[in-house]
Amino acid sequence: MKILKLNIIIIIILASLMSSCEKVLDKTNLGTVSEDLVWDDVNLADAFVSRIYDRNLPTWNRGLSGRSDESNGGEAFMYGQLTETSVNNWQYSQIREINILLDNIDGGTIEQVDKDRMKGEAYFFRAWVYFEMIRDHGGVPLIINTLTLDDDLYPSRAKTSEVMEQIITDIDQAINLLPEISASSGSNNGRVHKGTAMAIKGRILMYYASPQFNPGQINDRWQASYNANKAAKDYLVSQGFGLYGDFPNIWMHEMNKEVIFVSRYEYPLKPEPTQWAAATRPLDVSTGRSGGNQPSWEIVQAFPMKDGKNIEDPTSSYIYDVNYYWLNRDPRFYHTIVYNGARYELGMEGRIPGRIQWTWGGSEMNSPTQTGFYCRKAIDVNAAATFAFDSNVDFVSLRFAEVLLNLAESANKVGNTDEAYEQLIALRARAGIEPGPNNKFGLAEGMNEDQMNQAILHERQIELAFENHRYWDLRRNRLFENKFNGTRRHGLYSELIVTANELYALQESMSATALIDHLSTNYTEYFRDSVMVIDNQFDINWKPEYYFYAIHPDHIELNTNLKQTQGWSGGSFNPLE
Amino acid sequence: MLGNDAVGAFQWLQNYSLGTGAAFDGVTTSLREGTLANRDITWEKSVNYNAGFDATFWKKMMNLKMDMFYRHTYDILETRIRSIPTTFGASLPDENYAEVNAKGFEIELSYNNTIGSGANQVSYFVSGNFGYATNELVAYDEAEGIRPHLSRLGLPIGAHNTLGLRAKDVLRTQADVDALPDGYTIYINRFGNMAPQVGLLDYEDIRGTYGVDDPDGRITLDDQEFLGKHVYPPMTYGMSLGASWKQLSFDVLLQGNGGHSAMLHANARRVQGRAEESTYAFWADRWRPSDPNGKYPAALRFGWPPTDFPASSLFFRNMTFLRLKAVNLSYNLPTDLTSRLKIGGLRIFYSGTNLGLIFDHIKDWGYDPEMNNIRAYPIMATHSLGLSLTL
Known part of the structure; x- marks a missing residue:
């Protein structure tokens, strides 16, 4: 880790020395930096930018997988119990800091190249933060200057389209101002760069073209999304970014060429703040958190067979046997799902070679899995439990695979189905799916736009599983009601039909590899699996107004110019304008 | 005029402070705009105004003392969190903003006299005091669009702590449940509402979420109101009387305060939070299928937190009380007896403090209104019996 820059210290000392010739009673606050110094010193300004990163970089969200068919949980969202106060995405303190930088940096004496980079970073995050807010609420007040108490402090909500216009203006500024950084260069260290901004622009425009914002499916929006994602892909490729050959290590090999937008963590000064890894690991080999991201039977079934064909597809060269559901699946299945009897080499103190994860009823001592499965994506098996709690595994919030998926979806919507095929095939080839005789990696041939759209959504479901995408994908496509309402999600319960001693004796008698091999043909001699419901209390009941959440009544109370979102009590603001 | 300068330092100066920032290759330093x-x-x-009056009558047997005060406190430092919209984004400094008026009076009347004369003379005294003091917020940090029922202006300091739902009755029978409108739900805890069922406590539906000022068919925290005005007692009163006759003397002190109310502490509104915790005894009087007339609602569990009843009028009581604060009784051995025993003097005495409440309104909850809350350590009674010997 770097030491606090010497310059900062010198300036603080200078500041205190200069003030020491003043009157005795005119004290200086030695613990802080004076306002007028910040924009003349590149290190202070950089520290200000560091704060903007720190507050606005996305983090893992342990609750998101539950708000979808990936996992259990998400109660208030899934059962229709949200109120006006439930979702409160209101990041105006962050916006203010960004505006302070943009309003002041040009008046300082920092070199132009640094000014440009910092402005680019600020524009990037302003676009990012406003996008996050409108994705939840639709149009929000548009504040793009540093407010003082003498300004009009009572804004109305801007139309969603007006905020969107500002977002695009800002992200275009970011694209112009941010440095060009190649994947292998030393400056590819986690700061946003031109390629990050281009990829985020592609994501934002794809959301804006999606049914959530665009229920009438105005095609211009898809064209804009296509152009942005195409440009992002081409540019990123020219800078050496691309799919990383080693899928499970996308998260372990820091700053590999697939990492485009990342929140970086380090122990002990900057551990991952949400304890995502601790919550995701089985509690028997974790500490402090539990119960996160347990895969549903739905996501387990969503993974295709090894040849890329869906499990129920009779043309697959592999026969799917529900008793042996884990055999011959898409390799990504094994890098995502931990099932009863899978090798999962976690330990409280560090990696335990040859450890088998049991999830059969009664096998786990502490908080057994609710679904019968665990998620292993982005879990560092070498980490001891305490280092899962204070993890240093970076959160890759946008990786190159998503750029391809965003491009595929947009290309398909503007009629370039072939281009969509190309992206999916690239992903499937990297995953290790068999190409098949027609080199389509299991994709059906001659899909129409609708079929291809389904295929892309499916590919996102498995490629990006547990990466905080599924909930947003379902929501931006307005799929919740049709797909899930009135149904419940499922897990798999494994019952041990021999005694535990017999099973453990068997495990003692052979190596892990031999045991896994043995279970791949003899599993049913030891276990009886049955599908169980994991929504114990209620059917899923997503409400149509959840595509744009209410703004918290507190904000309206403090500023009655704000109008509530349509669909919510007293709501008159139309988020689709 | 008095001043108070207990204010955080350097609030007049705009500063930026250092902290831990994002990690790139190594964790960096961050700088943030301060308050x-x-x-x-x-x-x-x-500004204080005081007036007082002292008088004695009837050959100094009767004493009267009266005091009055009025105090206007202004430029009270407060952060304007509610009166600046949330889109402003900065953390605000203390400002000289709030104003409070306080006023009150105190009267003390005492009388002492003797009856009889010579050896059988009885001397006695009676005195009583009564004080009343209250205050009101004149200027205070409130939202532009605050709902009128939540405004604290004009109310005494602390009045907002009386916020609670207005309890109706426990839903005692299925007929009570069926009589409720379709789609009616009842607030359970911060995780949400529940469809009515027998044994639940029902509340008055007064209004809906912000902007909905009519009953909305669901009981939420929006239905809360200030259930009282005073959480600090505006009235204090006391009385002492005593008499002495020959070698015997006794005196009694009664003390109390009143006019205020309190919400039962959240822990007492919770029925067995954890397996290892017990529940307050008054919960025995709760609705049960076998006892549908119980005063309190059923102890149903709804996950964590378990059966955490929200603040409501069911748990809100007048805290007025009068206490037998002290009793002193003493007897001096007559001098002819002491001289025969060849000692200077001998006194036998009893003194007791906190001997019990003459009246209060929370006997069934089993705690003392003078305690801060039901969980506070009780006020101890003391009994001393003594012998004082002078050689």
């Missing part, structure tokens, strides 16, 4: 500067910050001030 907004208030260049006009000054101290808080108060």
Whole structure:
């Protein structure tokens, strides 16, 4: 880790020395930096930018997988119990800091190249933060200057389209101002760069073209999304970014060429703040958190067979046997799902070679899995439990695979189905799916736009599983009601039909590899699996107004110019304008 | 006029402070805008007016004391969190903003006299005191669009702590449940509402979420109101009387305060939070299928937190009380007896403090209204019996 820059210290000392010739009673606050110094010193300004990163970089969200068919949980969202106060995405303190930088940096004496980079970073995050807010609420007040108490402090909500216009203006500024950084260069260290901004622009425009914002499916929006994602892909490729050959290590090999937008963590000064890894690991080999991201039977079934064909597809060269559901699946299945009897080499103190994860009823001592499965994506098996709690595994919030998926979806919507095929095939080839005789990696041939759209959504479901995408994908496509309402999600319960001693004796008698091999043909001699419901209390009941959440009544109370979102009590603001 | 300058330092100056920032290759330093500067910050001030009156009558047997005061405190430092919209984004400094008026009076009347004369003379005294003091918020940090029922202006300090739902009755029978409108739900805890069922406590549906000022068919925290005005007692009163006859003397002190109310502490509104915790005894009187007339609602579990009943009028009581604060009784051995025993003097005495409540309104909850809350350590009674010997 770097030491606090010497310059900062010198300036603080200078500041205190200069003030020491003043009157005795005119004290200086030695613990802080004076306002007028910040924009003349590149290190202070950089520290200000560091704060903007720190507050606005996305983090893992342990609750998101539950708000979808990936996992259990998400109660208030899934059962229709949200109120006006439930979702409160209101990041105006962050916006203010960004505006302070943009309003002041040009008046300082920092070199132009640094000014440009910092402005680019600020524009990037302003676009990012406003996008996050409108994705939840639709149009929000548009504040793009540093407010003082003498300004009009009572804004109305801007139309969603007006905020969107500002977002695009800002992200275009970011694209112009941010440095060009190649994947292998030393400056590819986690700061946003031109390629990050281009990829985020592609994501934002794809959301804006999606049914959530665009229920009438105005095609211009898809064209804009296509152009942005195409440009992002081409540019990123020219800078050496691309799919990383080693899928499970996308998260372990820091700053590999697939990492485009990342929140970086380090122990002990900057551990991952949400304890995502601790919550995701089985509690028997974790500490402090539990119960996160347990895969549903739905996501387990969503993974295709090894040849890329869906499990129920009779043309697959592999026969799917529900008793042996884990055999011959898409390799990504094994890098995502931990099932009863899978090798999962976690330990409280560090990696335990040859450890088998049991999830059969009664096998786990502490908080057994609710679904019968665990998620292993982005879990560092070498980490001891305490280092899962204070993890240093970076959160890759946008990786190159998503750029391809965003491009595929947009290309398909503007009629370039072939281009969509190309992206999916690239992903499937990297995953290790068999190409098949027609080199389509299991994709059906001659899909129409609708079929291809389904295929892309499916590919996102498995490629990006547990990466905080599924909930947003379902929501931006307005799929919740049709797909899930009135149904419940499922897990798999494994019952041990021999005694535990017999099973453990068997495990003692052979190596892990031999045991896994043995279970791949003899599993049913030891276990009886049955599908169980994991929504114990209620059917899923997503409400149509959840595509744009209410703004918290507190904000309206403090500023009655704000109008509530349509669909919510007293709501008159139309988020689709 | 008095001033108070207990104010955080350097609030007049705009500063930036250092901290831990994002990690790139190594963790970096961050710099943040500090609290907004208030260049006009000054101290808080108060103006006091006092008037008093002392008199004695009837050959000094009767004493009267009266005091009155009025105090206007202004420029009270407060952060304007509610009166600046949330889109402003900065953290605000203390400002000289709030104003409070306080007023009150105190009367003390005492009388002492003797009956009889010579050896059988009885001397006695009676005195009583009564005080009343209250205050009101004149200027205070409130939202522009605050709902009128939540405004604290004009109310005494602390009145907002009486916020609670207005309890109706426990839903005692299925007929009570069926009589409720379709789609009616009842607030359970911060995780949500529940469809009515037998044994639940029902509340008055007064209004809906912000902007909906009519009953909305669901009981939420929006239905809360200030259930009282005073959480601090505006009235204090006391009385002492005593007499002495020959070698015997006794005196009694009664003390109390009143006019205020309190919400039962959240822990007492929770039925067995954890397996290892017990429940307050008054919960025995709750609705049960076998006892549908119980005063309190059923102890149903709804996950964590378990059966955490929200603040409501069911748990809100007048805290007025009068206490037998002290009793002293003493007897001096007559001098002819002491001289025969060849000692200077011998006194036998009893003194007791906190001997019990003459009246209060929370006997069934089993705690003392003078305690801060039901969980506080009880006020101890003391009994001393003594012998004082002078050689």
